[in-house]
Amino acid sequence: MRAVVVTEYGGPEVLRQVDVDEPHAGPGRLRVRVHAATVNPADALLRIGDIDDALRASTLSPPYRPGMEVAGLVDEIGPGTPTGVGIGDRVMAIVMPIDESGGAYAEYVVVEADQVTLAPAGSSHAEAATLPMNGLTARRALDVLHLAPGETLGVTGAAGAVGGYVVQLAKADGLRVVADAAPADERLVSALGADEIVPRGPDVGQGIRRRHPGGIGAVVDAALQGDEVLPALRDGGQIAIVRRPGERGTSTLHPDRGITVRDVWVPDYTHATGKLDGLRMLAEQGKLTLRVARTFPAEDAATAHRLLEAGGVRGRLVLVFD
Numbered sequence: 001m002r003a004v005v006v007t008e009y010g011g012p013e014v015l016r017q018v019d020v021d022e023p024h025a026g027p028g029r030l031r032v033r034v035h036a037a038t039v040n041p042a043d044a045l046l047r048i049g050d051i052d053d054a055l056r057a058s059t060l061s062p063p064y065r066p067g068m069e070v071a072g073l074v075d076e077i078g079p080g081t082p083t084g085v086g087i088g089d090r091v092m093a094i095v096m097p098i099d100e101s102g103g104a105y106a107e108y109v110v111v112e113a114d115q116v117t118l119a120p121a122g123s124s125h126a127e128a129a130t131l132p133m134n135g136l137t138a139r140r141a142l143d144v145l146h147l148a149p150g151e152t153l154g155v156t157g158a159a160g161a162v163g164g165y166v167v168q169l170a171k172a173d174g175l176r177v178v179a180d181a182a183p184a185d186e187r188l189v190s191a192l193g194a195d196e197i198v199p200r201g202p203d204v205g206q207g208i209r210r211r212h213p214g215g216i217g218a219v220v221d222a223a224l225q226g227d228e229v230l231p232a233l234r235d236g237g238q239i240a241i242v243r244r245p246g247e248r249g250t251s252t253l254h255p256d257r258g259i260t261v262r263d264v265w266v267p268d269y270t271h272a273t274g275k276l277d278g279l280r281m282l283a284e285q286g287k288l289t290l291r292v293a294r295t296f297p298a299e300d301a302a303t304a305h306r307l308l309e310a311g312g313v314r315g316r317l318v319l320v321f322d
Ligand SMILES: NC(=O)c1ccc[n+]([C@@H]2O[C@H](COP(=O)([O-])OP(=O)(O)OC[C@H]3O[C@@H](n4cnc5c(N)ncnc54)[C@H](OP(=O)(O)O)[C@@H]3O)[C@@H](O)[C@H]2O)c1
Pocket: 040, 041, 042, 133, 134, 137, 156, 157, 158, 159, 160, 161, 162, 163, 200, 201, 202, 222, 223, 224, 225, 241, 242, 243, 264, 265, 266, 267, 311, 312, 313
């Protein structure tokens, strides 16, 4: 089968389409004939060698394969696998590139049955592929914050994949949302449901504080702005962060202010089928928008990576395995 692999760690040019053996579904697993696999910031991290330790500790050997979410058709079900989907069903799945079957950039992926659910009715493969990993990340961010309906949530990176889903899921949860946006993204972020928009950039925390002089209770920092966001929070508030080196968990930042930092780590929801299926339902109800920026034949993965790294992409770049 065709797969796109990282021949050595480096720039987008190290991505190559190669032929590898087809995987087959063992017990508890499904095989998906992939039609669409998204290109995410995490794929670029794998490509440059940022997760080399985890890959070396896995059962995989190089060349490694990026990719964390797919959509396609179920075409094999391992013996004795309990699953709500059947052969030929259109599905979407979260994929972990350090698991034994490797990443999502391949014509076939084998995943555990609980990593898969039906694709939203009416979605294309490319649209469906944009939901599992980033939707589950957004869901996890909101779940670790445990906010009550009516509370106010700040969101940075709201025009992005994670931030956009956070805005929409937060609204579905009954929260009030203050989100950042560049002038060119204001209509987009507003259409996603943000109640208030503040200018994006290093002043975002102060911008939120000016509108909420007492501070707000929580922020999801999808733009990785860290300290720049903290002025938005009232003392005792929480910040959910999506990337930091070292240990994950919950910790206290600025003890004088009692700010709680909550790490968001989507592998915690790899097997959260109920959450994944909840995302499907919200997409079918029109409460989550599946945004595809552009599709590429899989062999053009390097071009997609270059565009991703240039920034400014709105919606996801998607590799297509026809
Ligand atoms: N921990 C986990 O499990 C997990 C899971 C999924 C994703 N992530 C991480 O979450 C982050 C967001 O992912 P994504 O897929 O949503 O990325 P994305 O689609 O590129 O969105 C990021 C958004 O933040 C904006 N941005 C970047 N730097 C900014 C800054 N300094 N100030 C204001 N806005 C800024 C970007 O704007 P421009 O495009 O204009 O630069 C973009 O709109 C990534 O770092 C990703 O690796 C973590």
